Amino acid sequence: MQTISADYIYVGNGEVLKNYAIQFDEKGIIKAVLSPKEYTEKNIQPVHYPGALCPGFVNTHCHLELSHLKGKIRKNLGINGFIDALIPLQQYAPSEQEIAQAIIDMAKQGIVAVGDISNTKHTFRIKEKLTQLHIHTFIESFGLNPEKAQEKFFEALTLFHELKSEYKSLTPHAPYSISKPLLKELLEYACEERHILSYHLMESESERMLFEKKQGKMYERLLEWFGTMDFFEPDTQNPIDEWIAHFPFDPAFPKSMMHILFVHNTFLNETELKKLLEHFGKSYFVFCPNANLYIENHLPDVDVFLKNKVKICLGTDSLASNDQLSILAEMQTLQTHFPHLDLYTLISWATLNGAEALYIEDTYGSIATGKSPGILWLKNTTTQLNEATTVNRII
Ligand SMILES: [Zn+2]
Numbered sequence: 411m412q413t414i415s416a417d418y419i420y421v422g423n424g425e426v427l428k429n430y431a432i433q434f435d436e437k438g439i440i441k442a443v444l445s446p447k448e449y450t451e452k453n454i455q456p457v458h459y460p461g462a463l464c465p466g467f468v469n470t471h472c473h474l475e476l477s478h479l480k481g482k483i484r485k486n487l488g489i490n491g492f493i494d495a496l497i498p499l500q501q502y503a504p505s506e507q508e509i510a511q512a513i514i515d516m517a518k519q520g521i522v523a524v525g526d527i528s529n530t531k532h533t534f535r536i537k538e539k540l541t542q543l544h545i546h547t548f549i550e551s552f553g554l555n556p557e558k559a560q561e562k563f564f565e566a567l568t569l570f571h572e573l574k575s576e577y578k579s580l581t582p583h584a585p586y587s588i589s590k591p592l593l594k595e596l597l598e599y600a601c602e603e604r605h606i607l608s609y610h611l612m613e614s615e616s617e618r619m620l621f622e623k624k625q626g627k628m629y630e631r632l633l634e635w636f637g638t639m640d641f642f643e644p645d646t647q648n649p650i651d652e653w654i655a656h657f658p659f660d661p662a663f664p665k666s667m668m669h670i671l672f673v674h675n676t677f678l679n680e681t682e683l684k685k686l687l688e689h690f691g692k693s694y695f696v697f698c699p700n701a702n703l704y705i706e707n708h709l710p711d712v713d714v715f716l717k718n719k720v721k722i723c724l725g726t727d728s729l730a731s732n733d734q735l736s737i738l739a740e741m742q743t744l745q746t747h748f749p750h751l752d753l754y755t756l757i758s759w760a761t762l763n764g765a766e767a768l769y770i771e772d773t774y775g776s777i778a779t780g781k782s783p784g785i786l787w788l789k790n791t792t793t794q795l796n797e798a799t800t801v802n803r804i805i
Contacts, residue, residue, distance in 0.1 A: 411433055411434070411436075412434055412457070413444070413449065413454050413455075413456040414431060414432055414458070414459060414463070414804065415429060415431035415432075415449070415457070415458050416430075416458065416459040416460070416462055416787070417459075417460060417462065417792060418463070418793070419463045419464070419777060420462055420463070420464040420465075420753065420754055420757040421465075421776050421777045421778070422464065422465040422757060422761040422762040422765075422775050422776030422777060422783070423762050423776050424755065425754070426754050427445075429446045430443060430445055430446065431443070431444045431454070431456040432463065432777060432785065433454075434782075434785070434805060437782065438782040438784065438785075438805040439780065440779055440780065440781055440783075441779065442779060443779065459787050459804075460789075461787065461788055461790065461791055461792065462787075462788040463777075463786065463788070464757050464760075464761065464777070464785075464786050464788060465522075465757075465761045465762070465774070465775055465776055465777050465781075465783035465785065466522030466523070466783050466784025466785070466786060466803075467520050467522065467724075467738070467760045467761060467764075468522065468523045468524075468525075468723070468724075468737075468764025468767075468768065468770075468774060468775060469516060469521045469523070469724070469725055469735065469737055469764070470524075470671060470694070470696050470723040470724065470767055470768065471525055471608070471671070471673050471696045471698055471723075471725025471726065471727060472516075472524050472525065472526050472725060472726055472727065472728060472735065473527045473528075473730070474504075474509050474524075474526050474528075474533045474537070474728070475503075475529065475530055475532045475533045475728075476496075476730040477504050477509050477511070477512040477728065478502065478505065478508045478729075479496075479499055479728070479730035480729040480730070480733070482499055482730065483495045483496060483499070483730055485704050485707075486704075486706075486707045488614060488616075488627065488705065488706055489613050489614040489616070489705055490628055490630075490631045492705045493631070494631065496730060503532050504533075506535065506536050509532070509533050509536045509537075510536050512729065513536065513537075513542055514540075515735060516543060516726075516735045516736075517542040517543055517803075518803070519734075519737065519738060519801060520738065520784070520786040520801040520802075520803055521543065521736075521737055522544065522774055522783065523544035523546070523764070523765065523768060523774050524544070524545050525546050526547050527547075527548050527608065528547050528549055528550065528569065529549075529551075529552075529583075531569055531572055531573070533547075534572065534573050534574075537573075538574050538575065544768075544774065545575070546578065546579070546606070546768045546770075547575060547577065547578045547579075548578075548579050548580075548581045548607075549569050549570045549573070549580050550566075550583050550608070551565070551566035551580065551588075551592065551596055552582070552588055552592075553587070553588065554586075554587055554588065554589050554632065554641075555589060555636070555641060556589040556641055557641075558589075559589050559591035559592040560591075560595075562592050563592060563595045563596065563599075566596070577768075579605035579606045579607065579608070580603075581596065581605065581606075581607045581609065582596045582597070582607075582609060583609075584609065584610035584613070585611070585617060585620075585621070585652060585653065586620055586628055590643075590645070590656065593656050597656060597658055598658050600668075601657075601660055601668065602660075606669040606670075606671065606769065607669070607670045607671065608673055608696075609653070609671070609672055609673065610673050610674055611649065611650075611672045611674060611675055611678065612650075612674065612675055612676060612677045612678040612682070613676050613677070613702075613705070614627075614676065615677050616628035616629070617649055618648065618649065620632075621644055621646065621648050621652060622648065650682040650685050650686060651685070654686075654689050657689070668690060668692060669694070669767060670690050670692065670693050671693075671694045671695075671696050671723065672693060672695050672696065673696040674696070674697075674701075674702065674710070675695050675697065675710045675715075676706055676709065677708070677710075678695075678710065679714075680711075680714045680718070683695075683714060683715065687718060693720065694723050694763065694764075694766070695720050695721065695722050695723070696722075696723045696767075697722060697723070697725070697740070697744070698725040698726060698732075698740065699740050699743040699744050699747070700739060700743050701725075701726070701727030701731040701732050703743065704731045705731050709747055712747075713748070716755075721766070722759045722763060723759055723764040724737055724740045724760050725740070726739075736801075737760050738788075738799065738800075738801045741756045741757075741760055741795055742795050744756060745794065745795040749794075752794075756795065761774075761775045761776060762776045763775075784803065784805055785803075785804040785805050786801050786802065786803055786804065787801070787802045787803075788801055789802065
């Protein structure tokens, strides 16, 4: 049994404990959280860490299968330029070593759990073999041509069954890449099976223009790609309305119960956010600020999300759109652009919210007796992050 203390312990649920101590066993399971009075009375002398301790980070959005693309795509191309640059690069598969290295690096950076997107099986063997991280795999499907919906759905379902893990879901990619029949098929299956969904949403302004006016950069790119956009006939004029319109109605499992991670939200406005909240009570909004700056050089309007009291989580996206896979780096970027954010808020986004989103809060996400969330030491910080803040793993 070991006992450690710190100037500040960030619990993960928004609470901050001053000079408290944590007792944990050799498996990393927390046995007690002790106040200064309690450990003094018990004559325990904790090992003290100056700065702050917090639970291990949960990275709710990553694409490990793009781990070989670091530095291969130029910054600030916008989402359409980014996708154009990404598609030819996807003919090269990552090596197992590159995927393993990304997992090891994330673990070193204090990440204990990941929500990882897979469009292929490139990462499956490594994910089954390495145990450093808890990995929830989102098998993601896309295809805008309605005639190919059945084929695409079965492709994704085959991949889903191929992965030997109980932590997996089938999920649609994004409003601009999914035909109506494919979206319907995926959502019906996912709702029936109670899957967690992960949906790339409002990563660019051109996504809204596509639905609103059938114009703009996204529309032009797709038109060039397919040669025609005659088959693109959304029922609504907005990506969020379209999602709501196609969500299956199941009286036994209302949509307010579904766990949905809406990822990016870079250009999501307050009206759209409110609509989502009205229909999907268990929504989680994932910010990937460094990837947003890399691709669009724009960040979500964080204050609107705060005002509406939504559950925010953090993600790194992939090495194709980020220089590193570090949740601390994502928090530092947010702290720089939104200096009024409290550290306890940022840490709750990086830990407990992510654990809840991935249904792993019984083990991960907060410092509480019985959990084994991993414990991180944040150096050079007390109540705000700065560029000098570093993370070290205690367990
Ligand atoms: Zn992504």
